[in-house]
Amino acid sequence: MSMRIAELGRRSGVPVPTIKYYLREGLLPAGELTSPNQARYTDAHLHRLRLVRALVELGGLSIAAVRDVLGALDDPDMSLHKAMGTVSAAVAPPDVDVSDEVAHEQARAFVERQGWDCPPDSYAFKALVGVLTTAREVGQHRFVDLLDGYARACAQLAEVDLDYVLRMASKDEALEGVLLGTFLGDATVAAVRAMARREVSERHAASEG
Amino acid sequence: MSMRIAELGRRSGVPVPTIKYYLREGLLPAGELTSPNQARYTDAHLHRLRLVRALVELGGLSIAAVRDVLGALDDPDMSLHKAMGTVSAAVAPPDVDVSDEVAHEQARAFVERQGWDCPPDSYAFKALVGVLTTAREVGQHRFVDLLDGYARACAQLAEVDLDYVLRMASKDEALEGVLLGTFLGDATVAAVRAMARREVSERHAASEG
DNA sequence: CTCGTATGGATAGCGGCACTTTCCACTATC
DNA sequence: GATAGTGGAAAGTGCCGCTATCCATACGAG
Numbered sequence: 001m002s003m004r005i006a007e008l009g010r011r012s013g014v015p016v017p018t019i020k021y022y023l024r025e026g027l028l029p030a031g032e033l034t035s036p037n038q039a040r041y042t043d044a045h046l047h048r049l050r051l052v053r054a055l056v057e058l059g060g061l062s063i064a065a066v067r068d069v070l071g072a073l074d075d076p077d078m079s080l081h082k083a084m085g086t087v088s089a090a091v092a093p094p095d096v097d098v099s100d101e102v103a104h105e106q107a108r109a110f111v112e113r114q115g116w117d118c119p120p121d122s123y124a125f126k127a128l129v130g131v132l133t134t135a136r137e138v139g140q141h142r143f144v145d146l147l148d149g150y151a152r153a154c155a156q157l158a159e160v161d162l163d164y165v166l167r168m169a170s171k172d173e174a175l176e177g178v179l180l181g182t183f184l185g186d187a188t189v190a191a192v193r194a195m196a197r198r199e200v201s202e203r204h205a206a207s208e209g
Numbered sequence: 210m211s212m213r214i215a216e217l218g219r220r221s222g223v224p225v226p227t228i229k230y231y232l233r234e235g236l237l238p239a240g241e242l243t244s245p246n247q248a249r250y251t252d253a254h255l256h257r258l259r260l261v262r263a264l265v266e267l268g269g270l271s272i273a274a275v276r277d278v279l280g281a282l283d284d285p286d287m288s289l290h291k292a293m294g295t296v297s298a299a300v301a302p303p304d305v306d307v308s309d310e311v312a313h314e315q316a317r318a319f320v321e322r323q324g325w326d327c328p329p330d331s332y333a334f335k336a337l338v339g340v341l342t343t344a345r346e347v348g349q350h351r352f353v354d355l356l357d358g359y360a361r362a363c364a365q366l367a368e369v370d371l372d373y374v375l376r377m378a379s380k381d382e383a384l385e386g387v388l389l390g391t392f393l394g395d396a397t398v399a400a401v402r403a404m405a406r407r408e409v410s411e412r413h414a415a416s417e418g
Numbered sequence: 419c420t421c422g423t424a425t426g427g428a429t430a431g432c433g434g435c436a437c438t439t440t441c442c443a444c445t446a447t448c
Numbered sequence: 449g450a451t452a453g454t455g456g457a458a459a460g461t462g463c464c465g466c467t468a469t470c471c472a473t474a475c476g477a478g
């Protein structure tokens with residue numbers, strides 16, 4: 001279905017000037033020009049626009065990060081594996097301090113213990129080192145002991161995620177599934193974790209007396 | 210140990226003007242005045258300052274949100290339960306759209322299925338509705354099917370977290386543990402999840418051929 | 419005692435970012 | 449032919465997390 005910019009705005013809930021801004025920033029492909037100052041937009045534009053908003057609002061990504069992620073999505077040579085890396089890069093805070101030797105060693109030992117193959121220059125590894133560094137700085141010296149418990153739960157999460165992606169019909173769909181799965185998944189885990197913690201703590205309080 | 214503002218800055222790595230800014234914003238209690246323009250700061254200030262940086266940098270909280278969270282920490286009447294609510298509120302994006310009836314029903318049914326007691330006006334519930342709404346908007350209609358799998362993993366995470374907090378000696382320590390556990394935990398889960406996903410997808414690729 | 423440096427406190431300024439506003443010549447539509 | 453909408457460019461806005469500048473005063477080495 002074809003539409004003009006006003007309808008695109010109405011159907012997405014995004015103000016027209018903002019859509020123009022996204023077009024300018026390359027987050028949205030230009031519409032098909034029918035005359036020098038008239039263009040038509042399709043459902044694909046609407047879909048992409050909703051995707052942008054989801055990344056910005058739910059994922060909290062900057063405009064530049066959204067551009068990177070969408071670029072990966074549009075790249076025909078993009079594998080699922082590489083796409084995950086791009087997403088990790090986009091989510092990661094720009095400056096993680098990786099200089100803490102102890103935290104680095106804790107992370108390395110953890111990865112080894114799990115028998116995982118995660119290179120120290122990957123974003124995931126750096127992110128973990130950053131967290132462990134922070135934990136040490138704020139005096140949570142036992143925090144590192146939680147990692148193995150977390151790993152078991154996360155492995156379970158990964159199985160669930162993989163199953164979801166494998167049900168996708170096309171590669172393009174799977175790519176978008178991975179991308180969204182990461183953001184939606186992180187947000188979902190945060191929410192469900194809060195619910196579960198509440199539940200577990202109440203159960204504990206009840207059993208105490 | 211007692212120090213002046215320059216040393217506080219040096220030991221925390223935070224510029225002195227920024228510390229002054231935090232003092233102004235009420236994120237850090239004033240030092241003890243020894244004369245009209247001289248004050249002394251203690252290790253408690255240093256600890257608090259590191260906490261603030263962790264919340265800002267790792268948790269991505271705004272200054273106002275940090276103030277709320279720290280206020281909860283300082284409140285002598287604060288229970289672990291209430292503290293969790295405050296933290297959830299601080300992490301939550303300010304404006305979640307909860308008007309999607311279908312998403313709301315999906316969330317309600319999920320909570321009921323789990324046998325959980327999570328009121329629809331809690332931040333966790335609203336956050337989940339927001340995620341499900343977004344999932345629907347971007348066309349991930351099967352995303353809701355992941356919830357039960359996530360719930361099992363999150364329950365496991367919650368057990369691990371609870372165990373960690375129960376080992377804390379004092380209530381104050383436990384409060385700070387809960388607070389930091391939420392932020393550190395979310396960041397850790399994101400990082401470990403990325404590692405695990407990578408691992409699972411590689412294992413799958415290997416078994417395929 | 420002196421003099422350079424540091425301090426607390428107040429006020430103003432800055433840079434980045436995600437939009438918004440304004441303008442224009444032009445076009446579709448009523 | 450009047451009115452509203454359009455693509456495109458450029459400048460402006462508001463917020464936020466600092467950062468810079470000042471000042472009267474206080475410390476601390478010599």
